[in-house]
Amino acid sequence: MDPAAFQVKRVRPADRPSTHQHAGRGQGPSLVYTEDSSRVLVDVSVDGDHTCSFERAGPRANIAFDPKVSSAAILTSGGLCPGLNAVISSVFMSLHHHYGVGRILGIPNGYAGLMPGRSAGIRPLERDQMKDIARTGGSVLGSARIEPDVRAIVDTLQAYSIDMLFCIGGDGTQRGSHAIHEEIAKRGLPIAVVGIPKTIDNDISWVQKTFGFETAASIARDAIAAANTEAECAIGGIGLVRLMGRDSGFIAAAASIAAADVNYCLVPELPFELDGENGLLACLERRLPKRGHAVIVVAEGAGQHLMPKADAQRDASGNKLHQDIGVFLKSRIGAHLKAKGIEHAIKYIDPSYIIRAAAANAADQVFCTTLGHAAVHAAMSGRTDMIVGSWNGQITHVPIPLAVQGRKQIEPTGELWRTLLETTGQGPLIG
């Protein structure tokens, strides 16, 4: 990189002063402009101790485990996500081919497989199977949601002489990994616990992109396309698609941008109202007679305040269970339009498991492969209590406590949401 080149070659202004005021459509004060002085660093890798930085992933010259006598184990936990098998295969291949680790075990059904009475299912993984699964959906190891009993689990790790444990799972899983690490540390055991973060919602903190997300957004887009086709072909057709996104609307936003024909995208981060002058119902009431149809995408965690309170339930991983905003919206929209005498037909699609069970697309496959290798390099180098992440295009090491300290959400003034707003043209839907 030649700094001189950058000094000489700056972006040039046309010979015209900037005198007009920018007025984005319908977005009023919410549009945050980019300052002309805002710049993007060319080199984001630094050496040494920079406060706000991640350790960079990659193979280290010195490794902490002797491959010939070491054992590794892999598990997948939580709901399915495109790319699980690709990650499993990649971790296996790097251990097997790159380092020559001879004993690589598969743990069935997540932490359950390490619990007493279940460990009979632990079995060595075979190269031939690992090669064939790389491009399939699901997880050959099976999965489950379960509260890990860390002491029993560390007992099993010891009983099976496992030196490295690779945990592919979401923030519940990684919290479990951290607890397992604490128990390992308490016992003074030299066992590395390294996670590969799995969240179809793309909502892990301090990780910009997780595997499977692009594939998920892609299949979600196809569901939206179906909804749009249905909406356009009916009188007053409303295509309503419910997508994943408990706390974060990344899939909903990305799929809506990619679909290019969504009118309203509703996510947990951005509150919206049904009633009122700018509420969704009034917007639909105005739009339908004029444009004939509408397409709405809603993330499962959006608009929770609109629904009658239910007891706060949580699933086995401790995630809050939401009421079904899709079914709720379908019912409220239908009732409102009927009351207003507006001819309409609501087409509701909930693609759910069709998204989760898909195989990774090519870009995710490359990403899964890279993450799997990075996780192996990290564990072999003796790192523990960490996950491999992705930041500014680099693969990073992220301490688990940092990764699980909250949920990553769409930045309302950031580029993704700005692109979404420009694509849908939707207003604030409030007030």
Next chain:
Amino acid sequence: MDPAAFQVKRVRPADRPSTHQHAGRGQGPSLVYTEDSSRVLVDVSVDGDHTCSFERAGPRANIAFDPKVSSAAILTSGGLCPGLNAVISSVFMSLHHHYGVGRILGIPNGYAGLMPGRSAGIRPLERDQMKDIARTGGSVLGSARIEPDVRAIVDTLQAYSIDMLFCIGGDGTQRGSHAIHEEIAKRGLPIAVVGIPKTIDNDISWVQKTFGFETAASIARDAIAAANTEAECAIGGIGLVRLMGRDSGFIAAAASIAAADVNYCLVPELPFELDGENGLLACLERRLPKRGHAVIVVAEGAGQHLMPKADAQRDASGNKLHQDIGVFLKSRIGAHLKAKGIEHAIKYIDPSYIIRAAAANAADQVFCTTLGHAAVHAAMSGRTDMIVGSWNGQITHVPIPLAVQGRKQIEPTGELWRTLLETTGQGPLIG
């Protein structure tokens, strides 16, 4: 971002000293290790004048053109690439909806449409059509390779009162844009020329990822999967796939990693030999009897030194025309194995236009939309002689002279090639 969190939460080592020496399989001295001190910056946006940085893209508070009285024009030039229509649509939508620019023209067949005698094809773009094309392959504007006559072109821009010209094309096209800008500057005209870089090979300098690349790699992966199936089902089956990649093997490498069953990936950046102990022919000779089949991926620009010299020909954009390395390899491998009496069957696939003509996948669609918006924001702010790029996950402004000063290539010691080597297990194929 809270620096304290990062200080407290560092990646922890397992309680085990790193005493083993790392020995990657078959890659000898070429494996470059990551230093433990290597870190990745969390925030890559900076304010003010940092030498090695790009201007950040985004809407500016002040704009240089009055939308109500301004005109814009869009053209696509060079070979097809997934996402062209998505970019066209996105540029149109941002101009039309976000800024309210009323007159947006489509230039047919690249620079040709701005040349004398061709400009009759220039026509206003219509919203309905722009909506429908967003998810289709090809370019509604058509394309062509042609040497631009910059004076005639600027005459046409003036004749049609075009204030902003958006050029979607490769480095040949962007060199043309720069020349057009120079002529505009010479005449002192307030016309902005902004490019969106299009290269299916992903080889534009100072732009980490270009649109269409992921889609291309994805379809290339499917061709490789077909080759692998054919190879596995024949006695001594060899699947040979030729992919795009004149000077850079990004598609070949990414598709090979994604396919997970490639044995040899040959790219322009890494020389290889056919003959000799470690040459490709000897490798195949040893592999076939043992494993029964092999899959080879070759980028069109790889191994040029192996072929008999032809006169250096160039296409209309000035790109060097290569001899067909795929056909050459097929012939040489067949002859060698026949001479050695090794039963074999070579299955050759050249997916060519099937890749170029594809529609963008969802991730590319989001990317195209974002780039199109950024290009419009840049032009509206009065910038010119620049392209919109992607760097460390941010959208950037890149001066054209910087972007066209060379070709981006795979870094032989970088993460992509390291991941490729770990995936294929191929040796150096030299010496």
Next chain:
Amino acid sequence: MDPAAFQVKRVRPADRPSTHQHAGRGQGPSLVYTEDSSRVLVDVSVDGDHTCSFERAGPRANIAFDPKVSSAAILTSGGLCPGLNAVISSVFMSLHHHYGVGRILGIPNGYAGLMPGRSAGIRPLERDQMKDIARTGGSVLGSARIEPDVRAIVDTLQAYSIDMLFCIGGDGTQRGSHAIHEEIAKRGLPIAVVGIPKTIDNDISWVQKTFGFETAASIARDAIAAANTEAECAIGGIGLVRLMGRDSGFIAAAASIAAADVNYCLVPELPFELDGENGLLACLERRLPKRGHAVIVVAEGAGQHLMPKADAQRDASGNKLHQDIGVFLKSRIGAHLKAKGIEHAIKYIDPSYIIRAAAANAADQVFCTTLGHAAVHAAMSGRTDMIVGSWNGQITHVPIPLAVQGRKQIEPTGELWRTLLETTGQGPLIG
């Protein structure tokens, strides 16, 4: 065809007497054997008046309308189905190119577009649009379910001087076509009404296969594959997929055979029980502990007798509305397994509109094209009150009263269901 060849070349028995008794697995007396004397005619086209035969479709030497001065109109009615646009395009192209009919109108939203106050939406179809739609999902004409007012409709046909009306729709639509024909006949008008039967359930009488069915089964198969992946990855995983099929389970059966991993396929034609020794619940109770997972496919009209009676509701086309057997099964299975203390996880998928809105696959596209041409040939020859059908591989003319006199259903002793039973291995689920 040379009869002698057939006489000489009969299928030869191996030199072994047939002395063993055939015992199909678990299907006991329900398996109907094929008699050795059963044969299939080579030529199914006959000339002249054979009692049980259909008129064969195709272009006639003499036509009833002078293309130069004739007008045609096309409408689509009822729910979406893959291939609607392909049929529209094919009808248009045959009228326009083959016969040179100059005035071809599109009727918006089915019969609604011919009703008073709606006919403003009638517009001439344009060749360019018709070319582009051939491979898209949905219907460019829009659709609707509505009770046709035949007198008002025939008034509109006269007002617009329509000579040929092409109605693409299900049996409700065709009943409407018949009523329109009766009104036309009463008025002594020379207007031809020809239908192309559209039923995603493939349940029109005297038509062996309708367009869109293969595409629908194909997408349904993908939903089943997702359910299977989810089921295999969970402890006690049950994949439950609800598919279309109000009175006939063709999609459920075909998709289940194609998926190759379905354990229970439930259709309206074959009654089944939940309770009892051989009921579905007991089967699952026995299977889960042994095999770990199960996949169930249920057509929407299956098992209606199991659910609490609701008032018989009908949709606008007069089709009986069913309660949701999928949701009902999910609830009953979950309750049963919970009561029995069997660990399980039910993954429910309802792909619904994702299937209806799809574009036709290639085979359906060929079929749609052929049907569209046949419909035009029939109308041009002066035929009316008929639909074009498919029988023994030939395109036929079927009188509407014959086609709407009942619903085609799966033959329990026929080849399709036998193939399904051999594929799933399911028992009778009764008693």
Next chain:
Amino acid sequence: MDPAAFQVKRVRPADRPSTHQHAGRGQGPSLVYTEDSSRVLVDVSVDGDHTCSFERAGPRANIAFDPKVSSAAILTSGGLCPGLNAVISSVFMSLHHHYGVGRILGIPNGYAGLMPGRSAGIRPLERDQMKDIARTGGSVLGSARIEPDVRAIVDTLQAYSIDMLFCIGGDGTQRGSHAIHEEIAKRGLPIAVVGIPKTIDNDISWVQKTFGFETAASIARDAIAAANTEAECAIGGIGLVRLMGRDSGFIAAAASIAAADVNYCLVPELPFELDGENGLLACLERRLPKRGHAVIVVAEGAGQHLMPKADAQRDASGNKLHQDIGVFLKSRIGAHLKAKGIEHAIKYIDPSYIIRAAAANAADQVFCTTLGHAAVHAAMSGRTDMIVGSWNGQITHVPIPLAVQGRKQIEPTGELWRTLLETTGQGPLIG
């Protein structure tokens, strides 16, 4: 079936005499009209000895082999075709589950695996693997083209105590099966040889549709779509796609109809000329300036008389090897247009193995399953020297000598070619 219903309900003519003469566009005397008296039989199954009929497939009440002590073997031979694994899986499942045959062997690489020195590769097939392959491309048994040594092969069948041999392959393979049967008959052995015909060209005599054909046409359609996109985006763009079809153009015709944007479809059955007033070159010369682009599909066996004679070569299965008509056309068209000074760009696509290696689509999967079951029923009943076929929508038994006595070709006056001509609008291209 109630004949009375048919008598009462005949297709009614509109009240308009047929007085106009039908004049199809540009097809002059070649259009064969359908006689009004032409009818299609409703029931094509007959009992007893009808001269021109096939034996109907299906399970027989009496079987010739005792499943408990019988052995079966499966092989695939010749080039790949979508659905091979589905057929293998279906044959296995029917033998294993339906009849309970305990010993089912897989023969590697076609007849080669039964030859001396190769039979070591014969191995029992396992249920788990058979379940997983059902939806994959290729053949788990591998394939090969080889001249079978029938005596050695029957020796192997005896050595391995094989009672039923299932041969999945083309007419070369079935000729081999017949020869093996003759040797078996000579030795008086009770071994059944049953074939499932495999021809991606769909050209087996007396079988209306073979498995894999629909899938092949579907992928071919996608290649044509890419060619069309390329052609439309270039100045004078010509998309040229070469497809399989040695002696029969079924794939070319079906894919061209499905693509809906082909202008010229060239097949072996219909001669065409390059030169002359109506030759292809003159047609292109006239079309390009007017329409701007053209799409041509050519089957590999078309236009052989146009190319310089090469020595007649044959492949290992005895199939005539053709020169490459695609490359030849590309060169001739380019030279002609250049000589005429017509701006053009030829985009040539040869999808080849991408088609052959694909997995079966859902409809083919159902078809493969049905054929596999039928083949097992036939062999278990003691039939031999036959293949299972498809005729008028029924599965049939076809004696091998009948099936291999010629190649099925497109009927120039039949419905398929008529539909093709109406879709492309192409003229006779002769004279």
